[in-house]
Amino acid sequence: MVGMPTIYDVARHAGVSPATVSRVLNGHEGVDAALTARVRESAATLGYRPNSLARNLRRSTTNLWAVIISDVNNPFFTAVVRGVEDAGQDLGYSVVLCNSDEQPDKEARYVTALLADQISGFIVSPTSRTANIRALVDAGRAVVAIDRRPRGLALDTVLVDNEHGAREATAHLIDQGYERIACITGPSRLSTASQRLRGFRAALRAAGRTPEPELERHADFRERGGYEAMADLAAARPDAVFVANNLMTVGALEFLSDKGIRVPDEVAVVGFDDVPWATFIRPPLSTVTQPTYELGRTAATLLKSRIDDPGRPPTVATLRTELHVRASSRRR
């Protein structure tokens, strides 16, 4: 490896002290204009780039953020990462990606390793065990939670307005004239699942209807669960269904397809979560999309201001969902 020039080389070349070079390059005021020019020129000539290890050691911080997500294959999380990464780069940070894979011990290993790395900020997705997040907070690190509010910790958090999204989707189905609207939601212990169910019921009540338990199902947020819940619902003869998560939506569609039940003529479908292939499914799928990219950007913004002002009281940002109506829920 060719030795890169150091601040001492630049200082010698410009005939000044390393301290002055540092001041010039960091934009500190009160350096003679002539010197400033000489330093800049020398730095450019030598192709000098400050060694960030040394800088960070002295400042005891880094320009690194870590994003700990539970599944790098889930398009929801990758879109978030992309938002964080774009915003981070604008602010001068690089992003380290950590894939906890739903395994608490893997996550814990990351946390201890990253703590030693002087990482300046963390963005953590909800699936984490609270103890791990707490370790970060206790070590005085800047932490932002996304998608779900961590229990018992006052943190900067970026959430999605699940209730509103579910309500809007259900209202749309009512508006289209569907009579027996069902809901498949996730495990009741997950706040996202219960919030979406609450929105579903609220929309029904707002239209003067009464939610019927026989038209509601809890499943596990996975494809198979959606399939089985839909099969189970069939006896109740719904003419529309709101499915509270992307994978379960796929499962429900598979059941309908297997049984030759036409969408939307016999059963209309609206799904929650962005599904990149929503438009490619036949018929194209109506969805409640989450602003994933914006979610990442917002988390980055919050993280930055937390770093700049560690004493600031925690804020919670809630983002709106957007209803995309496609053929799967349109009366013909």
Place this chain on the structure above:
Amino acid sequence: MVGMPTIYDVARHAGVSPATVSRVLNGHEGVDAALTARVRESAATLGYRPNSLARNLRRSTTNLWAVIISDVNNPFFTAVVRGVEDAGQDLGYSVVLCNSDEQPDKEARYVTALLADQISGFIVSPTSRTANIRALVDAGRAVVAIDRRPRGLALDTVLVDNEHGAREATAHLIDQGYERIACITGPSRLSTASQRLRGFRAALRAAGRTPEPELERHADFRERGGYEAMADLAAARPDAVFVANNLMTVGALEFLSDKGIRVPDEVAVVGFDDVPWATFIRPPLSTVTQPTYELGRTAATLLKSRIDDPGRPPTVATLRTELHVRASSRRR
């Protein structure tokens, strides 16, 4: 931030010098057993974790790898990243994710920034302008290219056997009894596109057929290109089509659906690239899947051995694809 204990704290606590602590913790031989035990105990008691900034500054390296990919939303790349990340963690490295977004200047910015960061290894996806990769190599950094062989640079590279994959897919269509088999491939300047076309033709010739230019199309590897190429092909009345990339496959399917052309009864379809939603499309889509996760792991392995032995001659690893036959290409 609560001050974390330093090596000096451990040294004081154990009644030895910092040098000895360093030797013990790095497993250097020839330290008295009693001292070793004292040091270990003190380190554990204080919860000491070496500051990796200081260590890396001294060693002038880091435990960081950078993966520069062109699109973090493309499932192909995220699967690769996941492979790199898993393997990297086993080897003691963290992975910094960089999304060049197909923009050469954004990529260049990353390269200069990362060079200053003493990143120890790079894994770069093909879309990069060669000049950027060359800058990394010239700076003496360990670099592994993935998916495409960079022109004019002898590098460790991990490729996929595109020709074989295309050949197998086409042979399958021939085997199913299709007569007029078409091919939609990518821009001819991209090696992946031309290799897949070559495999397509080879399979035809192996079956005693002659490739017909009117059944071949070049498009841009994007959805719209696939749609238009399929529209253009329709006049030639193919009864099957091999599409050389995931997004174009989606475009082709959309055209067929829009025109009411049934799959596979009127036109059979096989796509190249893993498509996570392949089984959810109706009919389920036959695909040539690439071993994306393995590709990432292999790249990580190569990078590690390059770091350990910088003088080693470059190796090229080529991975096999796998044909998944589903309903879209099965005679009924």
Place this chain on the structure above:
DNA sequence: TCGCAACGAGAAACCGATTTCTCGATAACC
């Protein structure tokens, strides 16, 4: 003209590890 404040820039300390250098003690050999 003198004194003091303000200011600009260099010298040196510092961040927290690793690694070389050095020295004292023990062991081995003649």
Place this chain on the structure above:
DNA sequence: GGTTATCGAGAAATCGGTTTCTCGTTGCGA
């Protein structure tokens, strides 16, 4: 018993920046 390897462990240098401390100079007011 004396001299020389051997070895273990501490002192100090080092990595390459940033930041404090210090000092010489200038400018302004009295």
